[in-house]
Amino acid sequence: MNDRYSRQTLFQPIGEKGQEKISSKHVLIIGAGALGTGAAENLVRAGVGKLTIIDRDYVEWSNLQRQQLYTEKDAETRLPKAVAARQRLEQVNSEVIIDAKVIDATPLELEPLLDGVDVIIDATDNFDIRMIINDLSQKHQIPWVYGACVGSYGISYTILPGDTPCLHCLMEQVPLGGLTCDTAGIISPAVQMVTAHQTAEAMKLLVEDWGAVRKKLVSFDLWTNQHSAIGVSSVKKDDCPSCGREASYPFLSYDQQMKTAVLCGRDSVQIRPASKQEWNLTVLAETLAGQDGRVEKNPYLLSFTTGDKRMVFFKDGRALIHGTQDVAEAKTLYHRYTG
Numbered sequence: 325m326n327d328r329y330s331r332q333t334l335f336q337p338i339g340e341k342g343q344e345k346i347s348s349k350h351v352l353i354i355g356a357g358a359l360g361t362g363a364a365e366n367l368v369r370a371g372v373g374k375l376t377i378i379d380r381d382y383v384e385w386s387n388l389q390r391q392q393l394y395t396e397k398d399a400e401t402r403l404p405k406a407v408a409a410r411q412r413l414e415q416v417n418s419e420v421i422i423d424a425k426v427i428d429a430t431p432l433e434l435e436p437l438l439d440g441v442d443v444i445i446d447a448t449d450n451f452d453i454r455m456i457i458n459d460l461s462q463k464h465q466i467p468w469v470y471g472a473c474v475g476s477y478g479i480s481y482t483i484l485p486g487d488t489p490c491l492h493c494l495m496e497q498v499p500l501g502g503l504t505c506d507t508a509g510i511i512s513p514a515v516q517m518v519t520a521h522q523t524a525e526a527m528k529l530l531v532e533d534w535g536a537v538r539k540k541l542v543s544f545d546l547w548t549n550q551h552s553a554i555g556v557s558s559v560k561k562d563d564c565p566s567c568g569r570e571a572s573y574p575f576l577s578y579d580q581q582m583k584t585a586v587l588c589g590r591d592s593v594q595i596r597p598a599s600k601q602e603w604n605l606t607v608l609a610e611t612l613a614g615q616d617g618r619v620e621k622n623p624y625l626l627s628f629t630t631g632d633k634r635m636v637f638f639k640d641g642r643a644l645i646h647g648t649q650d651v652a653e654a655k656t657l658y659h660r661y662t663g
């Protein structure tokens with residue numbers, strides 16, 4: 325034994341018993357951007373037993389200002405975020421089992437990952453995915469911690485199935501900032517404040533200190549010095565489609581409509597094939613080598629730059645078309661180069 329966790333076990337609400345619980349639990353983090361890398365680092369340092377982290381994207385230079393696990397090398401080599409995060413986290417704490425997946429957060433991809441998961445942390449930038457997480461949490465009775473930030477503003481809320489109102493209950497009655505695509509930018513302290521709220525809540529859930537779990541929706545603005553905590557228990561609805569008596573989990577059947585998506589705050593469109601197909605990146609590289617453009621490849625993805633457009637093909641079948649927000653234009657490009 326070493327004293328890696330001594331300061332945490334000295335903290336009375338955790339103690340040796342709490343530490344044992346933390347080390348036997350499994351957390352799923354959805355998204356490996358700013359919030360996801362912060363939460364992942366905190367929980368891996370805290371000694372969680374297993375961490376699953378998923379992300380569909382790769383590291384870019386504009387991420388380095390706030391996405392704390394990534395380095396310049398990761399951006400240079402366009403490493404998928406999940407892979408770069410796992411590499412770094414394994415160096416931080418080799419005792420933690422880390423499962424990293426380069427996938428899209430769809431119901432089909434997420435549901436098989438939930439087996440044995442004790443807490444889900446929302447680290448997405450996307451309201452559609454949050455509603456999917458919300459429905460999965462209710463269906464499988466797994467607590468989740470919502471978090472969002474934009475500019476200097478942040479918000480967080482803990483959802484306990486069967487107890488607190490869910491995100492679906494909240495969204496019609498409570499102003500939820502930070503939910504829309506925004507180009508207002510972001511400062512890293514706002515991220516870290518949300519991450520602090522989310523990981524503190526996760527730790528309470530992992531040690532099963534239910535009485536300490538925050539029941540209020542907390543929000544703050546670090547630049548204008550505002551802070552609020554709103555009680556929301558009265559907004560729980562008996563007929564909520566996600567957490568009510570006859571819940572139908574509507575966002576879990578939404579999957580098939582989401583083939584193509586304009587990405588939040590980025591000049592990019594994601595295309596996902598109608599049926600599940602994987603790219604053979606070596607074959608694709610040979611095909612594209614004969615075209616008018618530049619091909620770059622790593623073991624996880626292939627990038628093809630032509631004119632002011634760049635297309636990135638992931639092994640799991642997806643493609644990102646950078647340099648446009650026009651879905652029709654993106655599809656035309658995709659078909660021109662992939663046949």
Ligand SMILES: [Zn+2]
Binds near residue numbers: 490491
């Ligand atoms: Zn609800």
